Every structure is written in C-alpha cells, then in structure tokens.
Amino acid sequence: MSGRPSDTTLKSAAPDVRPVVLPTADDALVISGGTLVELHPPRMGKADVLIAGGSIVQVGGDMPGGIPHVDASGCFVTPAFTNAHTHLYMSLSCGMPPPPSQPRTLADVLQSVWWALDKALDDDLVHTAALVGAANAAKAGAAVVIDHHSSPRAIEGSLDRVEAALDEVGIRGVLCYETSDRDGRGRRDGGLRENRRFLDKVRAGRSRHRALVGAHAPMTLNDDTLDALRDLATSHEVGIHIHVAEDLTDHLDAERIRNTSLSERLRRLGLARKGTVVAHGVQLDPESAAEITDAGGWVATTTRSNMAHAVGVGSLASPRVALGTDGVDGDMLGEARAHFYRHTEARDGLARDTLARIVAGQRMSAELFGEQLAEELGAPSSRIVRGARADLLVVEYEPMTPMTPSNLIDHVVRGWRHARVRDNLVGGKHVVRDGVLVHVDERELTQRARAAAGRLWERMHGYY
Numbered sequence: 001m002s003g004r005p006s007d008t009t010l011k012s013a014a015p016d017v018r019p020v021v022l023p024t025a026d027d028a029l030v031i032s033g034g035t036l037v038e039l040h041p042p043r044m045g046k047a048d049v050l051i052a053g054g055s056i057v058q059v060g061g062d063m064p065g066g067i068p069h070v071d072a073s074g075c076f077v078t079p080a081f082t083n084a085h086t087h088l089y090m091s092l093s094c095g096m097p098p099p100p101s102q103p104r105t106l107a108d109v110l111q112s113v114w115w116a117l118d119k120a121l122d123d124d125l126v127h128t129a130a131l132v133g134a135a136n137a138a139k140a141g142a143a144v145v146i147d148h149h150s151s152p153r154a155i156e157g158s159l160d161r162v163e164a165a166l167d168e169v170g171i172r173g174v175l176c177y178e179t180s181d182r183d184g185r186g187r188r189d190g191g192l193r194e195n196r197r198f199l200d201k202v203r204a205g206r207s208r209h210r211a212l213v214g215a216h217a218p219m220t221l222n223d224d225t226l227d228a229l230r231d232l233a234t235s236h237e238v239g240i241h242i243h244v245a246e247d248l249t250d251h252l253d254a255e256r257i258r259n260t261s262l263s264e265r266l267r268r269l270g271l272a273r274k275g276t277v278v279a280h281g282v283q284l285d286p287e288s289a290a291e292i293t294d295a296g297g298w299v300a301t302t303t304r305s306n307m308a309h310a311v312g313v314g315s316l317a318s319p320r321v322a323l324g325t326d327g328v329d330g331d332m333l334g335e336a337r338a339h340f341y342r343h344t345e346a347r348d349g350l351a352r353d354t355l356a357r358i359v360a361g362q363r364m365s366a367e368l369f370g371e372q373l374a375e376e377l378g379a380p381s382s383r384i385v386r387g388a389r390a391d392l393l394v395v396e397y398e399p400m401t402p403m404t405p406s407n408l409i410d411h412v413v414r415g416w417r418h419a420r421v422r423d424n425l426v427g428g429k430h431v432v433r434d435g436v437l438v439h440v441d442e443r444e445l446t447q448r449a450r451a452a453a454g455r456l457w458e459r460m461h462g463y464y
C-alpha cells in the first residue's frame with residue numbers, strides 16, 4: 001500500500017529509532033499499524049508513533065510496553081490541518097434565505113449578506129456558531145483554525161465566547177476581532193478594545209490560544225484606524241489578520257476616495273510584519289505581497305469563497321501561501337480539491353502547490369504558536385518526527401490503485417474524497433474518535449444549532 005521503500009519513505013528520511021526513556025506521562029499513547037504520510041515533501045512509510053506530553057516522542061522501532069494503543073491498521077496517519085483563514089461566526093449560514101435583491105458585486109454581497117448576518121449575532125449566537133464551526137473543523141481534520149470574528153452588536157467578550165467553543169471541542173485557535181469603521185466610531189472603538197483585551201489575555205498566559213490584531217479590509221478602515229491597528233500590533237508584537245484586495249475595491253477606495261494607493265495604505269498600517277495573515281490577495285500586487293511574506297507574514301488563499309463571490313483566481317506564488325475556507329465550511333480537503341482544479345483550469349502552475357499549501361498552513365500555526373523545534377525538523381507541525389507536536393489524524397482510506405509519494409497529490413485530491421477522518425488527535429488527545437466528537441454531544445449540538453440558525457435568520461431580516 002505504501003509503495004516500495006525508498007529515500008522518500010518516512011523511516012529512511014527521518015530515522016528516529018533511538019532508545020527513549022519510557023514516558024511517564026499518563027497521556028502516553030501509541031498509534032500502531034498505520035502508514036505515515038507527510039504531504040509535502042511527500043513521504044510515506046509504515047511505522048508506529050509514540051506520543052506523550054502532547055508531542056511525538058518516537059517514530060518506528062520497538063515501542064515500550066504497557067501503553068494504550070490506537071490501532072491504525074489499514075489507515076493513514078498524517079499531521080492535522082490548519083485552516084489559515086475562516087469565520088466561525090458564519091457557521092449557521094448554510095441554507096439561510098437569500099437577500100431581498102440579488103447581489104451583483106462583492107460589496108453588494110458583503111452589505112446584503114454577511115453584514116446583515118454579523119449584525120444579527122448576539123452573545124449566545126456567537127457562541128453557538130463558533131461551536132458548530134469548531135465541531136465541523138475538528139471532524140474534517142483541523143487541529144487549528146485561524147479565525148476572523150465579527151459581531152458588531154455583541155463585541156465585548158465575543159472572543160472569549162469563540163475561545164470557549166474551541167475549548168469545548170478541543171481544537172486550538174488564533175483569534176481576532178474584525179475592526180472596521182463601517183458601523184461607526186463606537187463599534188470601531190469596541191473592536192479595537194476587544195482585540196486589545198484578548199491580546200492582553202493571551203500575553204498574560206490566561207489562554208491556550210493565540211491572538212492577532214483583527215481588521216476587516218482597507219476599504220472600511222479610515223486612516224486613523226490604520227494607525228491604531230498598527231500601534232496595537234506593534235505594542236503586542238503580533239501580526240495583523242485582515243482581508244486585502246479580495247477584488248479591486250480596496251484599490252479603487254484608496255485611489256478615488258483617499259487619494260493614495262493601496263500599497264501606501266498597507267505601509268501605513270504596517271502590515272508587513274511577522275505573524276500577519278492577509279486573506280485573499282486576489283488583486284494584491286506581487287511587490288506588496290512580497291513585502292508582507294518577506295517580513296514573516298502569510299497569505300491565506302480561499303479558492304471556493306473567491307469562486308462564490310466571482311472575484312477571480314489568486315495567483316500569488318510563495319511558500320507562505322496557505323489554504324483557508326473563509327467560512328464556507330471547515331473542510332480543508334474540500335478546499336484543497338477546489339484549489340487543485342481551479343488552478344489547473346487557470347493554467348497558472350499553482351495546482352501542483354496544493355499539498356505544499358496545506359503544509360504551509362501547518363507551518364503557519366507552528367509559527368503563530370511559537371513552536372520552536374530543531375532546525376532539522378524543517379517544517380514543524382507538518383512532519384511526523386520526534387519533537388513535533390502530536391496533532392495527528394488517522395484517516396481511513398483504501399486506495400484502489402497504487403499509492404506512492406510520487407502520486408500522493410492525486411490520491412489526496414481525488415481518492416481522499418472517499419476517505420474519512422476516523423480520529424483527530426490534538427496535542428496527542430482525541431477530539432474525534434471513530435468519526436464522532438469526543439467532548440461534545442453531537443445530537444444535542446445539532447438541535448441547539450438548528451434552533452439558533454432559525455433565530456439568527458429571523459433576526460437578519462431587521463438588517464437587510
């Protein structure tokens with residue numbers, strides 16, 4: 001199943017059978033019998049994995065006895081996904097009634113759909129939506145979501161509600177509040193305050209998650225707000241999570257209304273900094289993008305959302321471009337599939353980067369969580385090696401054709417359509433076991449979510 005042993009097999013690429021001290025942690029676990037798969041560079045090999053204290057302690061070789069096993073026979077074991085840009089608050093939008101008039105542009109869609117939805121969120125809906133989004137993400141194999149939250153009529157404490165939902169499900173998040181001038185000065189100030197409050201909480205070690213400075217998009221940010229966001233990011237030494245150039249509106253707004261250029265506004269914002277996450281960048285010029293990625297920032301590309309909003313194809317080429325679902329759902333494999341086909345259609349040479357972009361997300365979360373691993377590990381969180389974080393999936397998939405490192409992309413894009421995330425272990429602990437959430441009662445969540453969605457859709461009528 002795993003092809004011939006070669007220099008691309010995991011065991012030969014990363015021999016890691018040094019004798020280890022028997023882990024004393026009571027959370028030690030062996031994942032046994034599975035075929036390990038690293039997506040990029042593609043590597044495969046059969047080996048058992050010993051986990052303890054949230055990390056991988058041994059790959060291959062004889063496993064110490066007396067430790068519980070997770071039987072992964074006939075399955076693949078692969079690092080869990082990071083969703084590089086999403087909106088958990090949109091998780092109750094599936095199937096909601098269309099707006100009164102058909103939106104024609106991105107600005108129309110924002111105003112008539114998403115800004116009606118976010119205004120209708122109250123404290124309880126923020127929490128329920130985040131819970132549904134986190135549950136879906138975990139079941140689809142995400143260990144980390146980079147979330148961008150907006151609830152302009154329930155700002156204060158909203159990031160704590162998102163955090164609580166992530167904790168209930170058991171995955172990790174990098175959170176921010178979407179600061180904007182679109183709802184007036186008071187709510188802009190509220191957004192800045194909520195970002196600062198949660199940044200302080202993370203800095204004080206009172207959260208297991210991470211925080212960025214959140215902002216909507218240049219088109220809804222006044223110059224003094226750019227300054228305030230920049231100062232907040234500087235004082236907390238974090239990046240800024242913002243939509244940029246999803247279509248041409250950010251450029252036109254800068255040139256026609258503010259008499260400058262988008263790239264000048266991005267410099268004023270101080271966007272080029274370590275940890276920044278730029279969502280979309282469909283119309284972002286390559287020079288501005290390079291400034292951001294060279295400084296240690298990331299771009300989250302969101303193929304399905306871009307298709308849904310008819311804004312074109314993001315063609316930025318960089319190892320610091322990762323995949324995000326932009327609130328469409330929590331399905332990173334679905335996103336990867338769309339990325340592969342959309343870029344194949346566009347003939348821009350980026351389809352073959354699909355797996356590298358899943359791995360970019362894993363590297364991104366490792367950086368944002370400050371996981372310092374030995375240099376030789378290369379891309380932490382995307383490798384199954386001693387010392388890497390034990391965010392691992394057990395994937396049920398019976399390939400009907402030979403599967404090797406050289407044809408892995410085809411199996412992931414086409415074959416894994418029929419795969420199932422059986423287990424999702426975050427920090428070595430099950431959050432999904434045999435396809436079912438471990439910590440959340442799914443039946444209860446479904447009932448609660450349906451009731452909440454009905455209430456949300458009703459409330460939205462007031463904001464169309």
Ligand SMILES: [Zn+2]
Nearest residue numbers: 148243279326
């Ligand atoms: Zn977005």
